[in-house]
Amino acid sequence: MRRRLCWHPVHRCFGWCGARGGAGADGLLWHTDLKPHASGDFSIAVVQANNSLEDQGQVLASPSTTYFGVFDGHGGPEASRFVNNRIFSHLHEIASEQGGLSVEVIRKAFNATEEEFLQLVKRSWLSRPNIASVGSCCLVGAITDNVLYVANLGDSRAVLGKQGSDGRSVVAERLSRDHNVAEEDVRKELAELHPDDSRIVLCNRGVWRIKGIIQVSRSIGDVYLKKPSFSxxxxxxQCAAPIPLKRPVMTSEPSIRTRKLTQQDLFLIFASDGLWEQLSDAAAVDIVFKSPRAGIAKRLVRAALTEAAKKSEIKYDDIKHMEKGVRRHYHDDITVIVIYLDHFEGKASKLQGSTFDCTSAPVDIFSLNAATT
Structure with missing residues (x-):
């Protein structure tokens, strides 16, 4: 399904858009096989494991700019749904005000989304104080004028598939940093920021966590770990144990990377950590490189589920027929977006039923936002 939608207000335009498996298929898997964007095609898929789907994924395509994002919630689905509804609206509005996309525009959009979620927490405080403990990883990509921007909070991951030196193979290049204390450099960063707190990161049963609570060090939300007055x-x-904090232990400051795309850059994989827990960067890139385009995001999700089943010594069909909630014992929610990069002029015509300008005109919005599931 394809919709012509206006930017203003973007948050009213979102809804689930895609295909769901038929009889005998995985009833918790949604996907869009293949759609056009300004410099290629894209495919998107999500599979649910939690009782409430905490992952959100979205692509906004216009003739001049393509936005895509993966938002992996924790503590509940509220933050990821909020980010899914708001961050691209902020990006577009701020870019329009400042004459185009830039690192500073992206930083301001992330800050605006964080501030807006904080205001929601304050408004909801008396009726839902536990919303202060809800957060979301946030991985955003944008392509404009053949420049790629990647901005990240948390441990969703962006990986580029690029042509190998022999011209016949593919190489994986990671474009984002995992803000997860499982990574030694993240633990070191936190220790340097909190020299007076020897317990800033704790290992419990082989898993590193900030203050023994959370693995990711950057997010939208998680207000109680950023503003000690809330905790x-x-x-x-009344709904959570007290946490003695002297200062914030998390941040919403994104890591941002820019890259001029080249003919050797073939495709991008943006995915929540549910995929990367099962597949290496190289394995995922190899699957995309060797497979047909149509349904490629769904193919990556199924490869991850197959690997999860193998680890638990069960069959993929066993996982496929499990109910949400039960599945979380075997795999996380998984969202995957594959963006193909075709690098030739005229590709934008696939999007143009009529001529329109990204700064004020309609765009096509493709969103796997199963908010009611």
Whole structure:
């Protein structure tokens, strides 16, 4: 399904858009096989494992700019749904005000989304104080004028598939940094930021966590770990144990990378950590390189589920027929977006039923946002 939608207000335009498996298929898997964007095609898929789907994924395509994002929630689905509804609106509005996309525009859009979620927490405080403990990883990509921007909070991951030196193979290049304390450099970064707190990162049963609570060090939300007054509030302590914080232990400052795309850059894989827990960067890139385009995101999800089943010594069909909630014991929610990069002029015509300008005119929005599931 394809929709012509206006930017203003973007958050009213979102809804689930895609195909769901038929009889005998995985009833918790949604996908869009292949759609056009300004410099190629894209495919998107999501599979649910939690009782409430905490992953969100979205692509916005216009003739001049393509936005795509993966938002992996934790503590509940509220933050990831909020980010899915708001961050591209902020990006577009700020880019329009400042004459185009830039690193500073992206930084401001992330800050605006974080501030807006904070205001939501404050408005909801008396009725839902536990919303202060909800957060979301946030991985955003944008392509404009043949320049790729990648901005990241948390441990969703962007990987580029590029042509090997022999011209016949593919090489994986990671474009984002995992803000997860499983990574030694992230633990070191936190230790340097908190020299007076020897317990800033704790290992419990082989898993590193900030203050013994959370693995990711950057996010949208998680207000109680960014503003100590929330965690000290008696209302919050009715639904969570008190956390003695001297200062914030998380941040919403994104890592941002820019890259001029070349003819050797073949495709991008943007995915939540549910995929990367099962597949290496190289394995995922190899699957995309060797497979037909149509349904490629779904193919990556199924490869991850097959690997998850193998680890638990069960069959893929066993996982496929499990109910949400139960499946979380075997794999996480998984969202995958594959963006093909074709690098030739005229590709934008696939999007143009009529001529329109990205700064004020309609765009096509493709969103796997199963908010009611």
């Amino acid at each position: 000290r509030d008696p209302l919050f302590q």
